[in-house]
Amino acid sequence: MKRRTFIQSTALAALSLAAGGTLFNCSGSSSSGKKPNIIFMMADDLGYGHLGCYGQEKIKTPHIDRLAWEGMRFTQCYAGSPVCAPSRSVLMTGLHAGHTAIRGNYGSGGTPIYDEDVTVAELLKSYGYATGAFGKWGLGDINTSGMPHKQGFDRFFGYLNQVHAHYYYPWFLYENDKKYLLPGNEGGKREQYTPDVILGKALEFIDQNKEQPFFLYLPFVLPHVELLVPEESFREYEGKFPEPHPWVDEIGHYADQPAPRATLAAMISHLDRNVGRVMAHLKKLGLDENTIVFFCSDNGAQNKKGADLHFFKGNGELRGKKAELYEGGIRVPMIARWPGKIEPGTVSDYIWAFQDVMPTLTALAGAGQPEGIDGTSVVPVLTGRAEGKASHSFFYWELEKGGVLHQAVRHGRWKGLRKGISAPLELYNLETDISETTDVAEQNPGIVQKMEEYLKNARSEPRSYEHGAPTWSYRKEDTGYIR
Numbered sequence: 001m002k003r004r005t006f007i008q009s010t011a012l013a014a015l016s017l018a019a020g021g022t023l024f025n026c027s028g029s030s031s032s033g034k035k036p037n038i039i040f041m042m043a044d045d046l047g048y049g050h051l052g053c054y055g056q057e058k059i060k061t062p063h064i065d066r067l068a069w070e071g072m073r074f075t076q077c078y079a080g081s082p083v084c085a086p087s088r089s090v091l092m093t094g095l096h097a098g099h100t101a102i103r104g105n106y107g108s109g110g111t112p113i114y115d116e117d118v119t120v121a122e123l124l125k126s127y128g129y130a131t132g133a134f135g136k137w138g139l140g141d142i143n144t145s146g147m148p149h150k151q152g153f154d155r156f157f158g159y160l161n162q163v164h165a166h167y168y169y170p171w172f173l174y175e176n177d178k179k180y181l182l183p184g185n186e187g188g189k190r191e192q193y194t195p196d197v198i199l200g201k202a203l204e205f206i207d208q209n210k211e212q213p214f215f216l217y218l219p220f221v222l223p224h225v226e227l228l229v230p231e232e233s234f235r236e237y238e239g240k241f242p243e244p245h246p247w248v249d250e251i252g253h254y255a256d257q258p259a260p261r262a263t264l265a266a267m268i269s270h271l272d273r274n275v276g277r278v279m280a281h282l283k284k285l286g287l288d289e290n291t292i293v294f295f296c297s298d299n300g301a302q303n304k305k306g307a308d309l310h311f312f313k314g315n316g317e318l319r320g321k322k323a324e325l326y327e328g329g330i331r332v333p334m335i336a337r338w339p340g341k342i343e344p345g346t347v348s349d350y351i352w353a354f355q356d357v358m359p360t361l362t363a364l365a366g367a368g369q370p371e372g373i374d375g376t377s378v379v380p381v382l383t384g385r386a387e388g389k390a391s392h393s394f395f396y397w398e399l400e401k402g403g404v405l406h407q408a409v410r411h412g413r414w415k416g417l418r419k420g421i422s423a424p425l426e427l428y429n430l431e432t433d434i435s436e437t438t439d440v441a442e443q444n445p446g447i448v449q450k451m452e453e454y455l456k457n458a459r460s461e462p463r464s465y466e467h468g469a470p471t472w473s474y475r476k477e478d479t480g481y482i483r
């Protein structure tokens with residue numbers, strides 16, 4: 001049974017949820033028509049340094065930069081995890097990496113969240129929002145409890161299985177629980193670039209729901225590991241950079257790429273144009289003023305398949321990358337734009353993380369703080385009324401790597417990290433050492449002790465998972481590629 005309820009002012013919605021009855025708009029307020037639309041855009045593996053507004057010099061991202069100029073750009077916002085599935089799990093559940101349902105990129109990419117898990121979409125739906133998710137889901141494959149339309153989304157279009165989302169030219173996607181065929185990609189053809197197909201469906205969702213408040217979740221599949229982009233986008237960067245590392249995929253999982261640098265840059269600029277298309281669509285429909293738009297990434301940039309993290313400074317000055325708990329794995333771009341409510345051109349060093357997204361979005365919808373979660377609303381920060389420097393005294397991340405539990409803590413200016421529960425804690429002062437170059441644990445035994453105390457109770461054991469049989473495989477007929 002779904003069990004998440006709100007602490008304040010939402011008794012009716014809570015009752016409705018608890019009773020498992022029909023969910024309805026029960027705000028009882030005549031102002032319900034003025035609830036802001038919420039668009040939450042999230043790139044995949046886009047690093048802290050990949051955007052112009054975060055210091056990128058080689059890749060053009062004018063539309064996202066414009067969001068930052070017109071809104072608030074955060075310099076210390078953190079993803080839920082350094083990898084895809086748990087980061088999305090934190091985002092959807094409001095529980096941090098030591099409590100949330102999915103703790104790693106398991107198995108075949110389709111490990112589901114359960115019926116008992118309550119998502120932000122379910123809460124917003126109970127508050128009268130139309131809900132849609134378009135892109136890479138990653139929290140439950142076909143015929144599992146984790147499918148988005150069983151987790152609060154009225155409409156879903158895209159990839160259910162996150163390994164399926166490794167491919168930009170597959171021969172099918174899913175529309176709710178139905179296969180949606182892409183004949184232009186059959187037999188190895190590359191005619192239907194899924195980021196654009198998915199965006200088209202998302203714009204339709206906006207059209208269909210323009211008269212009522214909607215929550216549009218856009219987990220983009222760009223610029224994740226495979227390096228492929230349509231020809232017209234590639235041309236913008238063709239020959240612009242030396243290409244000393246053409247990518248040949250030895251196991252044949254990802255496509256080969258002779259010009260990885262130009263392709264990665266083109267993919268990020270392509271993503272940027274798609275963000276621009278969403279914003280232009282909002283303006284065209286007159287929804288621009290009453291819509292709050294977020295843009296972020298699910299984890300730090302990676303360095304595989306010729307993505308050339310160092311050439312582009314994809315994670316800026318941050319140490320590490322995707323799948324690591326150093327800042328490069330978890331600190332991500334985060335921008336919020338809301339005309340008339342968020343002061344344009346603001347840069348905030350407020351510290352917050354993905355577990356805060358659920359309560360932030362429910363607060364925007366006029367609901368109170370959901371009970372039993374780890375997050376807290378940052379709406380007061382967005383509207384310039386916040387006190388304090390962080391949403392929490394302690395932030396927590398974990399990721400099991402090779403059977404060893406890696407953990408990280410942020411406490412004020414301090415960042416702690418250990419590779420194994422019995423391993424010594426590394427300590428960094430992020431105020432003076434954003435690149436985590438110098439371990440200062442020895443000089444600060446009091447901070448180390450405080451963090452180790454916190455870590456004793458920071459997490460619960462993950463529950464058992466039903467990974468299920470893979471519905472996705474690496475067969476060539478599935479990828480649609482001819483190699």
Ligand SMILES: [Ca+2]
Nearest residue numbers: 044045084298
């Ligand atoms: Ca990712």
